Structure formats: C-alpha cells, structure tokens
Amino acid sequence: MDLGLIAQYLANGIMLGTMYALVAVGFTLFFGVLDVIKFSHGDVLMLGTFAGFTVWLGLQAAGIVNPWLQLVIILIASMAFTAAIGAMIAKWLVLPLKKAPPLNTLLLTLMLGTAIREAVRLFYPNGSNPKAFPALLPSASIDLGGFLLRADSVILVAAGLSLIAGLNLVLNRTRLGLAIRAVAQDEETARTMGINYMLVVLATFAIGSGVAAFAGIMNGLYYSEINFGMGLLLGLIGFSAAIVGGLGNLYGAILGGFIFAGLQVVGAALLPFASAYKDVFAFAVVIAIMAWKPTGLIPERTSDRV
Amino acid sequence: MSERLLEFQAVTKRFGGVTALDSFSMHLDKGEILGLIGPNGSGKTTSFNLLTGIYPKTGGSIHFDDRDISSMSAREVYETGIVRTFQRSRLCLPLSIYDNIMVGDTSRLPKGLWSNLVRRRAFRRQYEETFKVARDLVATFSGNLADRMLDPVGALPMIERRRIEICRALISGPRLLLLDEPSAGMTHDETNQLMSDILDVRARGEGLSIIIVEHEMGVIERITDRCVVLSYGKKIAEGTYAEIACDKEVQNAYLGVD
Amino acid sequence: MSDIAIDAPARPKGLLPGAATILAVSVYGWALLTAEEDWQVIGLLVLAAAVGLVGKLAGLGPKVLASWSSNEATMNGGAVLGLLAVIFALSTQHFPLLMLTTTLLYFIASLGLNIQFGYTGMVNFAGAAFFGAGAYTAAVLGGYAWIPPLLTILAGGVVAMVLSLLLVYPIVRTTGHYAAVVTIAFGVLFKTFLEVNEILGGPQGLMVESMKLPGWDFNNGPVLFGVEMSFYLNYALFATALVALIFCLVRRLERSWLGLHMDAVRLDETAAACFGISVHRTKILAFLSGNFILGIAGALYGMMISFIAPASFTFSDSLLMVSIVLLGGMGSPWGGALAAAIVVLLPEKLQVLQEYRFLLFSVLVMLVLLFRPDGLLPRQIRNYFPGREGGK
Known part of the structure; x- marks a missing residue:
C-alpha cells in the first residue's frame, strides 16, 4: 500500500477518534457522578447539531454570511442549547429514578433517545431526510506526496483536541472540577463537605452534553450532512469507546475513542471488497470487545459491597 | 477429640494497593462457635467473602473438611455446606417469605426444564414437602411469620427480615454458618432473642459450626467458644472471650492506641 | 391463611368478577376491532379509561384478581373461549x-x-x-x-x-x-x-x-x-x-x-x-x-x-x-x-x-x-398453586 493512502487512513482515523472521544467523554462523566449510563446521549448530540443547523439557516436569512462568524455563533448556540437540555434531562428524568433499579434508568434514557429521534424526524421541517450541512471551514489543502492534507480537517482535529484538553483542565484545575471529582469519588462525603450535589450533577450533565454538541457539529462539517439517525450510531460508538477505555476515566474515554476509530479504519482498509459490511464489522468488534473485557480495558472500580 | 473443620492458611487479599487481609491463619473445630472480631475495616467481612468464593484470594489457602476450597466459586462453596448471612440484609424483597427461604435450598431442588415444566405432579409434591419444612423452620423463630409464608418480605420489619435470612441459610442443613453482624439494625433484646433461636436450631441438629462477626460484645461473650481478633488485616489475638478481653493488644486496637 | 395478591382485602372466591371481566373484555375487543370511524375508536378509548377509573375507585381490581387466582384454570379457559368467540364473530x-x-x-x-x-x-x-x-x-x-x-x-x-x-x-x-x-x-x-x-x-x-x-x-x-x-x-x-x-x-x-x-x-x-x-x-x-x-x-x-x-x-x-x-x-x-x-x-x-x-x-x-414503574397490570407475588392455601 502506498504511503499516501496510509496517511489518508491515518488522518481519517485521527479525525474519527477525536469525534468519538468527545462523545465518550460525556458517557464517562455521567457515569462518574451518578453511576448511570445516559443512552440518550447520542440523540441529544443529534438534537444539538440540528439546533446548530437551524441557527445557521437563521444567520443565512439574516444576511450574516461570514463563515467564521457563523461557525462561532452556531457552535456557541448549539453547545449552550445542548448543555441546557442535558441539565434538564438530569434534573427531571435521571435524578428522580436514582433510587429505582438501574435497569429503569437505562430504559428511560433509551426511550428518551427514541423520543428525541422521532420528534426530530416528525416535527423538524422535512426531518426524515438528510440535511446538507454547510462547509464553513476553508477547503484549501496541501499536497504531501500524494496525500492531501486538508485545512478543515486540521482545524477540526485541533479544535476537538483543545476542547478535550480544556475539559481536562476544568476537571483538574478548577473548583468545579474538584467538586465533580469529589462527587464521583463518594457522594455522601461530598455532600457532608458542603458540596452542592444537585448543582454538580447538573453542571456535569451540561458539560458532557455541550461537548457532545461540538462533536455533532464536527460530524456535520466532516460529512457535510446530518440526519435524525446520526445520534444512535454516534452514541453507540461513543458508549462502546467509553467502555473499551473503562468507564469513569477521562483518559480511558479518549483512548477508547481512538481505538474504536482505529478499528473502523482498519476494517474499512481490510474490507475493500464490501464496504457495505463496514458497520457489520464494527459492531461485531464491539461485541467481541465486550466478550473479551466485560468491563473495559481499564476496569471500573467495583462498587458491589457485600 | 476435636476435629478440624475449617483451616485458613496465610490467607491474603489485596485490593489494589490496600492489604485487606494479611497472611491470616486460623482454624475452626467441628461444632465450635467462633467469634471473629476487630475494629471496622479489619478484614472480617473480607474473610467471609474469600471463604464463600465471592472474591478471589491474592494468596494462601482455605481447607474445609480436608478439602481445598481455595479456588472454588461461590456455588461450589455452598455445595460443600457453607452458608452465610450478609451484613446488609440481602433478601429478595418482592418475593414471598417462602420463596426467599427456598433460594437457600437449591441443592435439593431439581434444575431441569423437564422436571420443572412438565412433571408438575412431582413438582407439586416437592412444593408441599418443602413448604412444610420451611414453615416449621420459620416457626422456631416466629409463629407469626410462619402464618404469612406467602407474604412479600419487603413488607416486614428488620428483625423479621433477619430471621428469614437466617432461615434461608439454615434450610439446606449446612455444616458451617457464617453470620455477618446479625445484630445490625436491631435492638439489644431482639438480638438476644435471635441468638437463642439460632442456638435452639443448632441444638436440634448435628454439629452445626458457626463463625460470627459481631460488634456487640455481649453476644460474643454469650455464645462463642473462642474468638479470633483481627486488626488491619492481621490476627492479633486468639482465645476465649475472657482471655482476649484482657489482652493488651486487643484493647489498644479497639481504643486506637499504637 | 395466606393472601394471593398483596393488596386483596376482599376475597370473594366466586367466578363472577373474573367471568364478567372476560365477557366485558371480549365484547370490548370485538367493538374496538370493528370500529371504523375515528370517533367510534375515541369513544371506546374514553369508555375504557372511564371504566378503568371507576373500577379503581370502586376497588374492583382486587376482586377480579382474587376471583381469577382462586379459579385460575377455569378463568384461563374462559379467556381462550372469549378470544375464540371474538375470532368467530370477526370471521369474515x-x-x-x-x-x-x-x-x-x-x-x-x-x-x-x-x-x-x-x-x-x-x-x-x-x-x-x-x-x-x-x-x-x-x-x-x-x-x-x-x-x-x-x-x-x-x-x-x-x-x-x-x-x-x-x-x-x-x-x-x-x-x-x-x-x-x-x-x-x-x-x-x-x-x-x-x-x-x-x-x-x-x-x-x-x-x-x-x-x-x-x-x-x-x-x-x-x-x-x-x-x-x-x-x-x-x-x-x-x-x-x-x-x-x-x-x-x-x-x-x-x-x-x-x-x-x-x-x-x-x-x-x-x-x-x-x-x-x-x-x-x-x-x-x-x-x-x-x-x-x-x-x-x-x-x-x-x-x-x-x-x-x-x-x-x-x-x-x-x-x-x-x-x-x-x-x-x-x-x-x-x-x-x-x-x-x-x-x-x-x-x-x-x-x-x-x-x-x-x-x-x-x-x-x-x-x-x-x-407507575410496575406497569398497567403489575406482577403478583408468586403463588405456585393459586387457589389453594399454601402447603395444604
């Protein structure tokens, strides 16, 4: 295989890995503070992306056409919107079920995901059809010996990685981050130390969801298309990535995201005869990973006190 | 004259960097009641969890009745005749009293699809026999409970739940009973009553041995033949209650003096 | 000696409540399946909700349950007959x-x-x-x-x-x-x-x-x-x-x-x-x-x-x-x-x-x-042989 093609696959993998890591981070954060999996995460992401798309339509109509300005506005709008949705879900749907069996939370968020997906399909104008997402980033590229390094890809990856780095800083260097880590460690103790539990949970859900919206916009820019079903797939991949890396661990989520992207790229490279089977391959790998490491590569701390 | 029933040899358990149990050796004779005591976090419950196969051991070996049970699963340990109760009651709250007790009697119940689904006449016989046995056992602890065998456990107060948990452990006719803080959540009188009931059941059968983890020293003093004291995962003393009660090291461990 | 349902204060062992339920459900099912206009369907749904509400207020649920579990084989047979009746009523x-x-x-x-x-x-x-x-x-x-x-x-x-x-x-x-x-x-x-x-x-x-x-x-x-x-x-x-x-x-x-x-x-x-x-x-x-x-x-x-x-x-x-x-x-x-x-x-x-x-x-x-995490018809506590007092 020639070097240019390999570089192409590599660039592809890095892009996907960043995107998956951004989704996986959310799962890990939610699991950290509440020990729950919010299965609607992917669909919240999709909702955020559609919100961003709607804002872009508004901007076009309002005559604001500078792509950089548009990009900044839709990013802020969609991340803020999604953060609010995430916090509301936590407050009204996830926290009330805290005492119920974990299966109920799982089912509730799964159903919520379906409800969001269906609501967008049914109520967004022409929602059942894919939407062409605008190319807001410069499309220039440099030829590196048969491999076209595209400026938009570089910008996307750089932005995504800095967001993750920023999130890491927030978690490790701020009072909020300290509070989140305290709640994740031991809820009871955190409460007695005077931490506002509710606030921390809501903030965590807001942050995780906001980051997912970023991944959604990134997804839209990369594929130039968004659709109501994109969240199911991204959510499933993000969750698998979080698990592969080990839940409750930020680095695990990042690692998992890149491992999963690597697997997909390898799958696509090795199955050139039938790219249609790429997804079948990817999900078969998910199942195999679950069989091999039922609680992830870096296992979560066990909490079953006997 | 006394025969060994259980033997811990240098049993060690580490969780990550924490050593919960450090080269712990002890033994239990047939028919003996042993108190396993020590401050919180000294490794008492961990010993039970290792013994019953819930956690894998880091090192050492456990022998039960001359068999090495070190690497057995929880299910295999049960089949050798070791049963337990849990510190925090672990009953199936939505199920009836009868069902909860029958969970403890699986070794005697047929497990095949055919015998469970098709041979209903035989199943009915098993049901009627076991119902009688279970009710008689419950009746030793409380006549009131024995009349409510098909009521859900979730509706009962703590003391009744403890009784049912102990019945669940005793129904299979075990050889070794592990009691993990049976007094937790109960009053002094209730605890004493419970202990008397356990001793009654024991007196009826042949040589049930008991290991009891307990903080209430009155209980330990009353029922144990011998005590083993743990502190920070290590055995620091062994002997009758009277002996260990005046042991300096034991007093220090409880009072937190080095 | 022992209740069959958790919340069964009244215990009529008669067939009537169960049989009436089977009959009502069969007729209702037939009516719903053959209703053609939207207003008929909505009317039937409103009727079901009203009957459900009244039944709950009147405490009919435990009666039906008790009647059902005291005569389970008969009731299940009756339900099959009710279903067959609806099927033949719709046969063309x-x-x-x-x-x-x-x-x-x-x-x-x-x-x-x-x-x-x-x-x-x-x-x-x-x-x-x-x-x-x-x-x-x-x-x-x-x-x-x-x-x-x-x-x-x-x-x-x-x-x-x-x-x-x-x-x-x-x-x-x-x-x-x-x-x-x-x-x-x-x-x-x-x-x-x-x-x-x-x-x-x-x-x-x-x-x-x-x-x-x-x-x-x-x-x-x-x-x-x-x-x-x-x-x-x-x-x-x-x-x-x-x-x-x-x-x-x-x-x-x-x-x-x-x-x-x-x-x-x-x-x-x-x-x-x-x-x-x-x-x-x-x-x-x-x-x-x-x-x-x-x-x-x-x-x-x-x-x-x-x-x-x-x-x-x-x-x-x-x-x-x-x-x-x-x-x-x-x-x-x-x-x-x-x-x-x-x-x-x-x-x-x-x-x-x-x-x-x-x-x-x-x-x-x-x-x-x-x-209502237990659902519309919550599961009853297990009774291996309903209709009989336990163990007798």
Missing part, C-alpha cells in the same frame, strides 16, 4: 382478524422478552432481530416444499436460539449497561446485515410461503356453513393455540424452581451465587428460551403477512417490543397481553397515530417508568 373480516392475530403474536413475543426482562432482569434490545430471524427462516425454508411448515415455525425458534448462542458468551459475562450494548450492537448489526446481503433480498426483503398443515392451506379462506371466511381466520386460530401453549409454559416456568432462580438472579446475583444458584446457567436459559419464543412468533408472523423486509426489524421495533413488556408490567404475562393490544391496535385504529407510534410509545413508557 380480513383486517380486524389480521390485527387481532398480530396482537397475539406480539403478545407471544412479549412472553419471551418477559422471561429475560421480567424474571431474570436481563436486557435484550434485539427483540426485533430475533423475531426477524424467525421470519427470515420461514421465508428461506418456505422455498423448500418438502419441509413441513409446522417444522419451519419450530426452525424459526431454533435459528433465533442459534443466533443467541453467538451472544451467550458476552451476555453472561457482562451485566446491566454493558449487556445492553451487546444486544443493541447485535440488533443494529442484524438489520444492517439483512440490508446489504443480496441472498436475503437486501432492503427489498423476501416473500414468505404461507402456513400449511396437511390438507389445510392457511391462505385459503375456510368455508363454514356455506360462508367463505377470511383466510386470516386460520392464522388467528393457530395463533390462539400457540398463545395458549406458550402462555401455559411460561406460567409454569415462573412457578417453578427455575422461575425462582431467575428471580433470585435478578434481585441479587451475589446472594444467589452464595446459595448455589448458577447465575450463568440461569441467564443462558432465560436468554435462549426467550429468544426461541421470539423466533417462533416471528416465523408465524412472516407466514401471515407473506412479505418481510429489514425495515420491519429495526432497533425501534425492538424498543417497541420492550415497551410492551414495560407498559404491561415487568414479569406480568397478562400485562403483556393488554400492552400488546394497546401497542398494536392503537396506531392501526387511529391512523393519525401510525406515523407517531414510536414517539407515542416511547413517551408513554417514560411516563410509566416515572410514575
């Missing part, structure tokens, strides 16, 4: 019979899922995939005329079970959320596979041969008393027999030591293992038997609608099946019957809802989880 009408039979098949599917979700506490979000596996098996085997169709139905269950074997290893090793991912991934994988696989018809799907018993082609309307009946009558009758059989088996499973093991595994795996219950064996049994039932229902479904495509076996369809279990009440077989009727009939009868059904039922299930 294609569409109502098709809906009724679809409800019965979804009811069967919910019984399979109930073993997993309700008894054992295992998640399965690939229900539509196993259902679909049965349907596709029927489609493929239907091409071989020498294979008896009755065997094909059985084969549908077996194929679903063989597919589950692929998942058994990850399923028993994982719990909760992790197991959920395994089944979701499998569901998505299955549908994608069907879509890209040309042999199985790709996105267009396959034709399915009809059900045949010796001398009895299900696609010919039988002639009774000189009147030609709808050919769906065959399927409705066959489905009734299947429902009765599987309901009976699942009930026996619940009221057996295996059912007790399943409950123990659901409620506390660690404690169950400490009392000698094999958690793995119990889970494998639940997973395989549940999916076998799904496969059987799917095979008959495929034969009845005679044309299947991947689009009918999506993740959303799996969630719809899970909705039935949750709406009815986890572990409650009769709850599954009621919920299957709601989930299948409501969108069909009120065509405006058809497009919105996934949304409608996902929201409905969320409400149930938040405000």
Whole structure:
C-alpha cells in the first residue's frame, strides 16, 4: 500500500477518534457522578447539531454570511442549547429514578433517545431526510506526496483536541472540577463537605452534553450532512469507546475513542471488497470487545459491597 | 477429640494497593462457635467473602473438611455446606417469605426444564414437602411469620427480615454458618432473642459450626467458644472471650492506641 | 391463611368478577376491532379509561384478581373461549382478524422478552432481530416444499436460539449497561446485515410461503356453513393455540424452581451465587428460551403477512417490543397481553397515530417508568398453586 493512502487512513482515523472521544467523554462523566449510563446521549448530540443547523439557516436569512462568524455563533448556540437540555434531562428524568433499579434508568434514557429521534424526524421541517450541512471551514489543502492534507480537517482535529484538553483542565484545575471529582469519588462525603450535589450533577450533565454538541457539529462539517439517525450510531460508538477505555476515566474515554476509530479504519482498509459490511464489522468488534473485557480495558472500580 | 473443620492458611487479599487481609491463619473445630472480631475495616467481612468464593484470594489457602476450597466459586462453596448471612440484609424483597427461604435450598431442588415444566405432579409434591419444612423452620423463630409464608418480605420489619435470612441459610442443613453482624439494625433484646433461636436450631441438629462477626460484645461473650481478633488485616489475638478481653493488644486496637 | 395478591382485602372466591371481566373484555375487543370511524375508536378509548377509573375507585381490581387466582384454570379457559368467540364473530373480516392475530403474536413475543426482562432482569434490545430471524427462516425454508411448515415455525425458534448462542458468551459475562450494548450492537448489526446481503433480498426483503398443515392451506379462506371466511381466520386460530401453549409454559416456568432462580438472579446475583444458584446457567436459559419464543412468533408472523423486509426489524421495533413488556408490567404475562393490544391496535385504529407510534410509545413508557414503574397490570407475588392455601 502506498504511503499516501496510509496517511489518508491515518488522518481519517485521527479525525474519527477525536469525534468519538468527545462523545465518550460525556458517557464517562455521567457515569462518574451518578453511576448511570445516559443512552440518550447520542440523540441529544443529534438534537444539538440540528439546533446548530437551524441557527445557521437563521444567520443565512439574516444576511450574516461570514463563515467564521457563523461557525462561532452556531457552535456557541448549539453547545449552550445542548448543555441546557442535558441539565434538564438530569434534573427531571435521571435524578428522580436514582433510587429505582438501574435497569429503569437505562430504559428511560433509551426511550428518551427514541423520543428525541422521532420528534426530530416528525416535527423538524422535512426531518426524515438528510440535511446538507454547510462547509464553513476553508477547503484549501496541501499536497504531501500524494496525500492531501486538508485545512478543515486540521482545524477540526485541533479544535476537538483543545476542547478535550480544556475539559481536562476544568476537571483538574478548577473548583468545579474538584467538586465533580469529589462527587464521583463518594457522594455522601461530598455532600457532608458542603458540596452542592444537585448543582454538580447538573453542571456535569451540561458539560458532557455541550461537548457532545461540538462533536455533532464536527460530524456535520466532516460529512457535510446530518440526519435524525446520526445520534444512535454516534452514541453507540461513543458508549462502546467509553467502555473499551473503562468507564469513569477521562483518559480511558479518549483512548477508547481512538481505538474504536482505529478499528473502523482498519476494517474499512481490510474490507475493500464490501464496504457495505463496514458497520457489520464494527459492531461485531464491539461485541467481541465486550466478550473479551466485560468491563473495559481499564476496569471500573467495583462498587458491589457485600 | 476435636476435629478440624475449617483451616485458613496465610490467607491474603489485596485490593489494589490496600492489604485487606494479611497472611491470616486460623482454624475452626467441628461444632465450635467462633467469634471473629476487630475494629471496622479489619478484614472480617473480607474473610467471609474469600471463604464463600465471592472474591478471589491474592494468596494462601482455605481447607474445609480436608478439602481445598481455595479456588472454588461461590456455588461450589455452598455445595460443600457453607452458608452465610450478609451484613446488609440481602433478601429478595418482592418475593414471598417462602420463596426467599427456598433460594437457600437449591441443592435439593431439581434444575431441569423437564422436571420443572412438565412433571408438575412431582413438582407439586416437592412444593408441599418443602413448604412444610420451611414453615416449621420459620416457626422456631416466629409463629407469626410462619402464618404469612406467602407474604412479600419487603413488607416486614428488620428483625423479621433477619430471621428469614437466617432461615434461608439454615434450610439446606449446612455444616458451617457464617453470620455477618446479625445484630445490625436491631435492638439489644431482639438480638438476644435471635441468638437463642439460632442456638435452639443448632441444638436440634448435628454439629452445626458457626463463625460470627459481631460488634456487640455481649453476644460474643454469650455464645462463642473462642474468638479470633483481627486488626488491619492481621490476627492479633486468639482465645476465649475472657482471655482476649484482657489482652493488651486487643484493647489498644479497639481504643486506637499504637 | 395466606393472601394471593398483596393488596386483596376482599376475597370473594366466586367466578363472577373474573367471568364478567372476560365477557366485558371480549365484547370490548370485538367493538374496538370493528370500529371504523375515528370517533367510534375515541369513544371506546374514553369508555375504557372511564371504566378503568371507576373500577379503581370502586376497588374492583382486587376482586377480579382474587376471583381469577382462586379459579385460575377455569378463568384461563374462559379467556381462550372469549378470544375464540371474538375470532368467530370477526370471521369474515380480513383486517380486524389480521390485527387481532398480530396482537397475539406480539403478545407471544412479549412472553419471551418477559422471561429475560421480567424474571431474570436481563436486557435484550434485539427483540426485533430475533423475531426477524424467525421470519427470515420461514421465508428461506418456505422455498423448500418438502419441509413441513409446522417444522419451519419450530426452525424459526431454533435459528433465533442459534443466533443467541453467538451472544451467550458476552451476555453472561457482562451485566446491566454493558449487556445492553451487546444486544443493541447485535440488533443494529442484524438489520444492517439483512440490508446489504443480496441472498436475503437486501432492503427489498423476501416473500414468505404461507402456513400449511396437511390438507389445510392457511391462505385459503375456510368455508363454514356455506360462508367463505377470511383466510386470516386460520392464522388467528393457530395463533390462539400457540398463545395458549406458550402462555401455559411460561406460567409454569415462573412457578417453578427455575422461575425462582431467575428471580433470585435478578434481585441479587451475589446472594444467589452464595446459595448455589448458577447465575450463568440461569441467564443462558432465560436468554435462549426467550429468544426461541421470539423466533417462533416471528416465523408465524412472516407466514401471515407473506412479505418481510429489514425495515420491519429495526432497533425501534425492538424498543417497541420492550415497551410492551414495560407498559404491561415487568414479569406480568397478562400485562403483556393488554400492552400488546394497546401497542398494536392503537396506531392501526387511529391512523393519525401510525406515523407517531414510536414517539407515542416511547413517551408513554417514560411516563410509566416515572410514575407507575410496575406497569398497567403489575406482577403478583408468586403463588405456585393459586387457589389453594399454601402447603395444604
């Protein structure tokens, strides 16, 4: 295989890995503070992306056409919107079920995901059809010996990685981050130390969801298309990535995201005869990973006190 | 004259960097009641969890009745005749009293699809026999409970739940009973009553041995033949209650003096 | 000496409350199935809600329950008779019979899922995939005329079970959320596979041969008393027999030591293992038997609608099946019957809802989880031989 093609696959993998890591981070954060999996995460992401798309339509109509300005506005709008949705879900749907069996939370968020997906399909104008997402980033590229390094890809990856780095800083260097880590460690103790539990949970859900919206916009820019079903797939991949890396661990989520992207790229490279089977391959790998490491590569701390 | 029933040899358990149990050796004779005591976090419950196969051991070996049970699963340990109760009651709250007790009697119940689904006449016989046995056992602890065998456990107060948990452990006719803080959540009188009931059941059968983890020293003093004291995962003393009660090291461990 | 239901203060042991319920439900079912105008359907729904409310206020529920469990065999027989009466009352009408039979098949599917979700506490979000596996098996085997169709139905269950074997290893090793991912991934994988696989018809799907018993082609309307009946009558009758059989088996499973093991595994795996219950064996049994039932229902479904495509076996369809279990009440077989009727009939009868059904039922299930987690007809405490005082 020639070097240019390999570089192409590599660039592809890095892009996907960043995107998956951004989704996986959310799962890990939610699991950290509440020990729950919010299965609607992917669909919240999709909702955020559609919100961003709607804002872009508004901007076009309002005559604001500078792509950089548009990009900044839709990013802020969609991340803020999604953060609010995430916090509301936590407050009204996830926290009330805290005492119920974990299966109920799982089912509730799964159903919520379906409800969001269906609501967008049914109520967004022409929602059942894919939407062409605008190319807001410069499309220039440099030829590196048969491999076209595209400026938009570089910008996307750089932005995504800095967001993750920023999130890491927030978690490790701020009072909020300290509070989140305290709640994740031991809820009871955190409460007695005077931490506002509710606030921390809501903030965590807001942050995780906001980051997912970023991944959604990134997804839209990369594929130039968004659709109501994109969240199911991204959510499933993000969750698998979080698990592969080990839940409750930020680095695990990042690692998992890149491992999963690597697997997909390898799958696509090795199955050139039938790219249609790429997804079948990817999900078969998910199942195999679950069989091999039922609680992830870096296992979560066990909490079953006997 | 006394025969060994259980033997811990240098049993060690580490969780990550924490050593919960450090080269712990002890033994239990047939028919003996042993108190396993020590401050919180000294490794008492961990010993039970290792013994019953819930956690894998880091090192050492456990022998039960001359068999090495070190690497057995929880299910295999049960089949050798070791049963337990849990510190925090672990009953199936939505199920009836009868069902909860029958969970403890699986070794005697047929497990095949055919015998469970098709041979209903035989199943009915098993049901009627076991119902009688279970009710008689419950009746030793409380006549009131024995009349409510098909009521859900979730509706009962703590003391009744403890009784049912102990019945669940005793129904299979075990050889070794592990009691993990049976007094937790109960009053002094209730605890004493419970202990008397356990001793009654024991007196009826042949040589049930008991290991009891307990903080209430009155209980330990009353029922144990011998005590083993743990502190920070290590055995620091062994002997009758009277002996260990005046042991300096034991007093220090409880009072937190080095 | 002992109550059958948890909340049964009054204990009339008579047949009347149960028999009246069967009669009322049968008449209501017939009326709903034949209602044509939207206002009739809405009127009937309002009526059902009103009767439900009045019944609750008047404390009829415990009476019906007590009457039912004191005379269970008679009541179950009565329910079958009621169902048969409705089927014959509809015998010439294609569409109502098709809906009724679809409800019965979804009811069967919910019984399979109930073993997993309700008894054992295992998640399965690939229900539509196993259902679909049965349907596709029927489609493929239907091409071989020498294979008896009755065997094909059985084969549908077996194929679903063989597919589950692929998942058994990850399923028993994982719990909760992790197991959920395994089944979701499998569901998505299955549908994608069907879509890209040309042999199985790709996105267009396959034709399915009809059900045949010796001398009895299900696609010919039988002639009774000189009147030609709808050919769906065959399927409705066959489905009734299947429902009765599987309901009976699942009930026996619940009221057996295996059912007790399943409950123990659901409620506390660690404690169950400490009392000698094999958690793995119990889970494998639940997973395989549940999916076998799904496969059987799917095979008959495929034969009845005679044309299947991947689009009918999506993740959303799996969630719809899970909705039935949750709406009815986890572990409650009769709850599954009621919920299957709601989930299948409501969108069909009120065509405006058809497009919105996934949304409608996902929201409905969320409400149930938040405000009535035991479902519409909550599971009753286990009584191995109802109608008898325990142990006597």
